[in-house]
Amino acid sequence: MSPYFESYLTVGTFAALGAVLVMVMLGVASVLRPTNPTAAKRATYECGVDPVGSGWSQTYVRYYVFGLLFVIFDVEAVFIFPWAIAAEELGVFGLVAMFLFILTLLEGLAYAIKKGVLRWE
Amino acid sequence: MTWEIDYLALAPELVIVVTLLVVLALDLFLTRPNKYWTATAAVAGTALAAIPLVILAVEGENVSMFEGSYVVDEFALVLKGLFVVSAYLVLLLSHHYIESERFYQGEYYFLLLASVLGSLVMASARDLIILFIGLELTTGPLFLLAGWRKGDAKSNEASVKYFILGVLSTAILLWGMSMLYGLTGEITFAGLATATAGLADEPAMIVAVLFVIVGFAFKISAAPFHFWAPDTYEGAPTPVTAYLSVNSKAAGFVAFLLVMYLALPELSEIWAPALWILAAASMTLGNLSALRQSNIVRLLAYSSIAQAGFMLVPFAAAAVAGTNIEEGFSATVIYLVIYALMNVGAFATVIAGANRTATGDIDGWAGLGKIDARLGVLIGIFFFSLAGIPPLAGWFAKFAMFRAVILAGGTATVVLAVIAAVNAVIALYYYARVIKAVWLDDAPAEVPARAETPPSVSLRLALLISAALTIVIGFFPAIATFVGDASRIIAAGG
Numbered sequence: 191m192s193p194y195f196e197s198y199l200t201v202g203t204f205a206a207l208g209a210v211l212v213m214v215m216l217g218v219a220s221v222l223r224p225t226n227p228t229a230a231k232r233a234t235y236e237c238g239v240d241p242v243g244s245g246w247s248q249t250y251v252r253y254y255v256f257g258l259l260f261v262i263f264d265v266e267a268v269f270i271f272p273w274a275i276a277a278e279e280l281g282v283f284g285l286v287a288m289f290l291f292i293l294t295l296l297e298g299l300a301y302a303i304k305k306g307v308l309r310w311e
Numbered sequence: 312m313t314w315e316i317d318y319l320a321l322a323p324e325l326v327i328v329v330t331l332l333v334v335l336a337l338d339l340f341l342t343r344p345n346k347y348w349t350a351t352a353a354v355a356g357t358a359l360a361a362i363p364l365v366i367l368a369v370e371g372e373n374v375s376m377f378e379g380s381y382v383v384d385e386f387a388l389v390l391k392g393l394f395v396v397s398a399y400l401v402l403l404l405s406h407h408y409i410e411s412e413r414f415y416q417g418e419y420y421f422l423l424l425a426s427v428l429g430s431l432v433m434a435s436a437r438d439l440i441i442l443f444i445g446l447e448l449t450t451g452p453l454f455l456l457a458g459w460r461k462g463d464a465k466s467n468e469a470s471v472k473y474f475i476l477g478v479l480s481t482a483i484l485l486w487g488m489s490m491l492y493g494l495t496g497e498i499t500f501a502g503l504a505t506a507t508a509g510l511a512d513e514p515a516m517i518v519a520v521l522f523v524i525v526g527f528a529f530k531i532s533a534a535p536f537h538f539w540a541p542d543t544y545e546g547a548p549t550p551v552t553a554y555l556s557v558n559s560k561a562a563g564f565v566a567f568l569l570v571m572y573l574a575l576p577e578l579s580e581i582w583a584p585a586l587w588i589l590a591a592a593s594m595t596l597g598n599l600s601a602l603r604q605s606n607i608v609r610l611l612a613y614s615s616i617a618q619a620g621f622m623l624v625p626f627a628a629a630a631v632a633g634t635n636i637e638e639g640f641s642a643t644v645i646y647l648v649i650y651a652l653m654n655v656g657a658f659a660t661v662i663a664g665a666n667r668t669a670t671g672d673i674d675g676w677a678g679l680g681k682i683d684a685r686l687g688v689l690i691g692i693f694f695f696s697l698a699g700i701p702p703l704a705g706w707f708a709k710f711a712m713f714r715a716v717i718l719a720g721g722t723a724t725v726v727l728a729v730i731a732a733v734n735a736v737i738a739l740y741y742y743a744r745v746i747k748a749v750w751l752d753d754a755p756a757e758v759p760a761r762a763e764t765p766p767s768v769s770l771r772l773a774l775l776i777s778a779a780l781t782i783v784i785g786f787f788p789a790i791a792t793f794v795g796d797a798s799r800i801i802a803a804g805g
Contacts, residue, residue: 194515297332304339
């Protein structure tokens, strides 16, 4: 076996051991524990609050647009933080580049505002 | 720390970026009757992007940036020229079409230009990550554009099918690329070319290369990965279909060829037979399916699948034979360029013909040549050129293809050449059928009323440019051999 696959052997062993461990723990627990189900115990666990409604629920479609806009600016943050740390080294070039990047994203925001996406009524 | 950036070499891309931002901004401030300004800006910006291309071509200097990941050489310039010209023609086709119905206009041009930007990036990409970004930027906007006729169920189907299969192919491609990186630790093509030497027997490497091939085969709609193409082509707005079958396909081809040729030359014993099968299957399946089509756009969709097969022939044949690979590569690129120019023209005649007869059925076009002689002549030019009849450009594409195959030699190569020759004859049948309907069939008793106003100036201009190119290249193939020379230089590692 080539060393390439040997290194994957470790991964395989680890996965197999993990599976065995879970099975053993669940198996031992099911043998040892008392079984006494009540309605309250069988209910879906929702942070300790009584579950409300069914599993299917409607979400306001507007959240979708907010989600998209959030992702854009979240990604922006991912780029800005490493840039901010190295800002002094990168100098004027880095500053201009980052401004161009932010302005491009701001045009997207301006587009969203102008199209009335952010209006909530 | 500063990057060495040659802004002149990046100028075509930068012009397109500025144009698409301007188009989006313009769209916000224009009232509906004035929206055509977004089209004007897009057309002007695309034309402007050609200027730095010409300057760079005249200077003739090779520029390599970002540690060899981004290269502007003659090969990249030729392809960028092709992408800019065909994008310009598609924009001309779109102008009237998008304005005549209640489409979103600014967004259309914004997305189309974003896709053009992706194809420009791809022509220069010399590492897997930049190549992937370029490829995604090319296809991403097209998922939306394919569904631009929002109220039409077929357009929605086109968009969803293209999206699902596009995402699937991207995932497979990315998986293959990640395995290539995992096995070699390299992402640049030059690095991969040296690091993959002697790894052709490694099972994981075979899987990686095959995944990359399958991913690209979806993008260029080569059989047996072509199922999305006919439905998407039929449902999408016709200018978008033209773009799909020309720019997006050419971009996929370029990426495919670059990866195989520059990054994995040492592994040709894995990918050469796969390419051989793709070429033979695409030609045969595409042509046989095209025989039975009654809708002109579906016919062109299957024709473009078959043409993808023809394009692969010289490169696959040379790679299988293991000789004269640079000849095969340059013949494939010549075919690609000529195909792109004549196919844009064919779609322009489809838009004009559908405008005139209010139908996309080939039977509905009966006698069109007698009603509108100029349009009939143009249909003749583009469809005969696609079939490869001299003196139109298509013959030189086929000539370059067969020449490269003969130079390569070998049994497998000859078999492929025979398949290609048989398919060229089959193809002539269905291309000629369209021309027969237009010229020989009797016109319906009552001349169909014009569905729309007469063809717009921009549509006429697009027809004129593509017809001129198709004829000129047919008479002066030297123009196309320049393309071949540029791709031979990349072969020499220059």
